[in-house]
Amino acid sequence: xxxxAELWNRIKDHPCYSEEAHHYFARMHVAxxxxxxxxxxxxxxxxxxxxxxxxxxxxxxxxxDQAFRKVVTVANEVPQLSVLGIAGPGDALYDxxxxxxxxxxxxxxxxxxxxxxxxxxxxxxxxxDELVDMNIDHVTITINMIDPLIGTKIxxxxxxxxxxxxxxxxxxxxxxxxxxxxxxLAERGILVKVNSVLIPGINDQHLIEVNAAVKARGAxxxxxxxxxxxxxxxxxxxxxxxxxxxxxxxxxxxxxxSGGANLMRHCRQCRADAVGLLGEDRGQEFTLDQIxxxxx
Ligand code: SF4
Ligand code: SF4
Numbered sequence: 001x002x003x004x005a006e007l008w009n010r011i012k013d014h015p016c017y018s019e020e021a022h023h024y025f026a027r028m029h030v031a032x033x034x035x036x037x038x039x040x041x042x043x044x045x046x047x048x049x050x051x052x053x054x055x056x057x058x059x060x061x062x063x064x065d066q067a068f069r070k071v072v073t074v075a076n077e078v079p080q081l082s083v084l085g086i087a088g089p090g091d092a093l094y095d096x097x098x099x100x101x102x103x104x105x106x107x108x109x110x111x112x113x114x115x116x117x118x119x120x121x122x123x124x125x126x127x128x129d130e131l132v133d134m135n136i137d138h139v140t141i142t143i144n145m146i147d148p149l150i151g152t153k154i155x156x157x158x159x160x161x162x163x164x165x166x167x168x169x170x171x172x173x174x175x176x177x178x179x180x181x182x183x184x185l186a187e188r189g190i191l192v193k194v195n196s197v198l199i200p201g202i203n204d205q206h207l208i209e210v211n212a213a214v215k216a217r218g219a220x221x222x223x224x225x226x227x228x229x230x231x232x233x234x235x236x237x238x239x240x241x242x243x244x245x246x247x248x249x250x251x252x253x254x255x256x257x258s259g260g261a262n263l264m265r266h267c268r269q270c271r272a273d274a275v276g277l278l279g280e281d282r283g284q285e286f287t288l289d290q291i292x293x294x295x296x
Contacts, residue, residue, distance in 0.1 A: 013082040015278050019266050022278045027083035030067035031059035031272040032102050033095030038120050038158040049088030059089050059273035064101035071106050072295040085116045089272040093123040124181030132188050142195045146213045148172040153202050186218025193221040200245045211257040223264035226250050
C-alpha cells in the first residue's frame with residue numbers, strides 16, 4: 001500500500017498490527033500483572049482484564065521468573081513467535097514492577113522478540129520514558145470515551161496518586177491521562193493501538209468521536225471490540241446487566257469510523273495467557289506444570 005517502508009518493517013511481523021502478519025506470526029501473552037488501578041463496569045476481577053480479553057477466562061497467573069521460563073519454552077516450540085504481550089490480567093503499567101522484570105528477563109535471552117503491553121492509560125504518562133528505553137514498540141490503550149460524562153457510566157472509580165476518585169472527577173482524570181499518554185507515545189514514535197469496548201446505549205455513537213480524537217493524537221490503529229456480555233460480567237451496570245452489541249451494530253459503528261484512524265478488524269479478544277497464531281490458542285500446551293524448571 002502507501003505505507004512508508006520504515007513503518008511496514010515495524011508492523012510486518014506483528015499479528016495484531018498487520019492483518020497479513022496474523023496468518024504467519026504468533027504472539028503470546030503472559031499473565032503477570034494482576035493489580036489494576038481503575039474499575040470498569042464491565043470487569044469482573046475474578047477474570048482477565050476485559051480490555052483485551054474474553055470474559056469468563058481465568059488465566060494462570062505467573063511470577064516474572066515463571067513467565068520467563070514459559071516464553072523461552074514457547075519460543076523453542078513455536079517458531080512463528082514474534083511478539084510477547086502483557087495484557088493483565090489487570091493493568092500492565094500499574095503492576096509495572098512485574099511487567100518490567102518479565103520484559104528484562106525475556107529480552108536478555110531473546111533480544112529480537114517484540115514487546116507490547118496493553119493498559120487503561122491511567123499510569124501511562126509516568127512510564128513513557130521507560131517504555132522507550134526498553135524498546136517497547138507497541139502499546140495498546142483502552143479508551144472507551146473522550147467525554148467524562150459518558151465515562152461516569154463506565155468507570156465507578158479510579159485510584160490515582162494514592163487516592164480513590166469517583167464520579168465525574170474520576171473520569172476527567174482518566175480521560176486527561178489517556179490523551180496525554182497517547183500524545184507522548186505518538187511523539188516518541190511508539191505505535192499505539194487504541195481499543196474501545198462498544199457498549200450499546202452507553203458509548204456506541206460516541207465511539208465515532210473517540211475515533212476522530214485518537215486519530216488526531218496519532219493513534220496508529222483503532223480496534224472497536226464488542227462488549228461480550230456474560231452473566232458474571234457487567235453486573236455493575238445495573239440489575240438487568242448490560243447486553244453486548246449485535247453484529248450489525250458493531251459493523252455500523254466500524255463503518256461510520258472508516259474515514260478515521262485505521263481500523264483493526266481481525267482482533268480475537270485473546271486471553272491474557274494466549275499462545276500461538278491469532279485464532280488459535282495453544283496456551284493449554286504450556287501451563288506451568290508442563291514447562292521446565294530451568295531453561296537458560
Ligand atoms: Fe478490569 Fe481491565 Fe478495567 Fe482494570 S482496566 S477494571 S482489569 S477491565
Ligand atoms: Fe491481538 Fe486482539 Fe489478541 Fe490483543 S486481543 S493479541 S490485539 S488479536
